[in-house]
Amino acid sequence: MHIYAIGDIHGHIGLLKAAHDLIADDMARHGKGQVVHVGDLVDRGPDSRDVVDHLMQGQARGEDWVVLKGNHDRMFTRFLNDPGEQEPGLRADLGWLHPKLGGPATLASYGVAKAADRPIPKVHADAIAAVPQAHRDYLATRPSMHQAGDCLFVHAGLRPGVPLDQQTETDLVWIRDIFLIEVESFGPLVVHGHTAIDQATHYGNRINLDSSAAYGGPLSAVVIEGREAALLTPQGRKKLPGPPPMLFQKG
Template identity: 65%
Template sequence: MRAYAIGDIHGHLDLLKGAHDRIAADQAVHGPAPVIHVGDMVDRGPDSRGVIDWLMQGQADGRDWTVLKGNHDRMFHIYLTAIDARDPGLRAEFSWLHPRIGGAATLASYGVANAGDRPLAPVFDEAVKAVPQTHRDWLERLPGWHRLGEVVFVHAGIRPGVAMEDQTETDLCWIRAPFLDFTGDHGALVVHGHTHLDAPTHYGNRVNIDSGAAYGGPLTAIVIEGREVFHLTEAGRVPLHPKTA
């Protein structure tokens, strides 16, 4: 089994295209294989709409691309369903439009300006009109996880000891503890994002590929051969070995 995966994008279309360029260079040598995006297309960055448009068009063109639902993608979709709707995974002191969450940047990419600084009702009305129904439907249908061979791809992680078919969407989109603390065997190698690091890191039972594009960091792309993992750089493949204690 060979597959590619891309970490949390957060509205950075330029970084997304760059990651796909690195994947295309690797595929030119090794042949085609599926590409899995582990979620968080939107928020914080400058062009969430462009990211969604580009991914939707790629899928429509028949690219072998899977896009998973991240917590930010889910917050965006839930926000558009009702003025008082909120994601149950979001801490009570925050709203999707809070500066730390980044929803206002997403709405700005759809032409809704200064969403975090204006009354909620007109912003919501403008947002519902500005975001195409095709985007809302696409966000709603995004899967929570994807399995290929001995590898499971997910946005945030999984609840240890629970079968994939029984995982909740909230856990798949939001979980940190106890997933990040678990050192046992998940029955598959779990590739995820959600918890940003300075660089992709292999922990033996999981690989975190969120390298902080939301905060000015790079966007990680990896290739997996069986259970071997390689970081894709401008110079080509770099082995990503399990971290030792």
């Protein structure tokens, strides 16, 4: 059994289509497998609307794709529902329209210009008019966890010591430090994104797929067989690197 996974997309349709092409090439050689996208479809990149359309259309035509919810997808949905509601995982001094978070780029992909420079009520009204209800429904209903084979797929990670059925969505899409320093097994191999690094890396108990597409890096697509994983490249499969030994130490 093998399964494919794609890291944080962040509004880059060209990178996403290239990742799907790499997966299609690998499937042609090794057989079909499910494809899991670990969330953060939107924000920062220029093509968020096209990314959502591409994923919706693929699933509608029967592609075996799983699309998880990331914290940026949830912030987008929350803004559309109520721009005054604070996102629980976000610092109180930040809002989704802050340029650091990439919300204005997402709205620009829907035709809403200068979102960072205008009053929020006006931006919100324009966003409601511009974002199709089908996109809103799609993003709001993305699952926050998916289990397949020996793997558990989430956007950000798990809270150590908490049973899977008691994990909160906020942790699943936002958690970092307490998850990232954990060296013990979570049971299943946790496959996630959220924390940007230079290259997809296998840590033994988890795999981080966020190779910084949001910041000019590549979008990683991997194939997982059991608890082993390989990066898909134009030259074929390349075993995922592990971290330097010091990264296995808590503290």
